[in-house]
Amino acid sequence: MDEDFSLSYIHQTKSMELDLLVECESEKTYHAIVFEIKNRDENKLPSKKEAQLFSEKLEILSYALKRQGHEKTVLMPVYLSVNGFHEETEKLLHEQEIFTADFKTWCGMKK
Numbered sequence: 001m002d003e004d005f006s007l008s009y010i011h012q013t014k015s016m017e018l019d020l021l022v023e024c025e026s027e028k029t030y031h032a033i034v035f036e037i038k039n040r041d042e043n044k045l046p047s048k049k050e051a052q053l054f055s056e057k058l059e060i061l062s063y064a065l066k067r068q069g070h071e072k073t074v075l076m077p078v079y080l081s082v083n084g085f086h087e088e089t090e091k092l093l094h095e096q097e098i099f100t101a102d103f104k105t106w107c108g109m110k111k
Contacts, residue, residue, distance in 0.1 A: 030070040
């Protein structure tokens with residue numbers, strides 16, 4: 001299965017929800033900050049599977065924007081988890097070039 005077909009198939013069969021999308025368009029470039037936000041207690045931090053699903057959302061968004069005729073897209077993904085991350089989940093997000101933040105780092109305060 002080629003990549004275009006699989007992304008198209010995913011796009012048509014799953015609804016996609018973005019927690020927050022801040023976007024701007026210039027003449028040739030679409031810019032966006034894409035947030036995934038989790039507000040959970042320390043016992044239910046985001047899983048690796050949830051991190052991968054966010055990465056897939058970004059792929060679908062990028063693909064859809066290209067299909068809409070945007071010549072260039074610049075996405076800055078941010079995963080905000082109020083109470084932090086498991087080490088392996090945060091590492092996976094960083095490997096996929098997704099910024100991470102928790103309450104302490106985002107606000108510079110202690111909870």
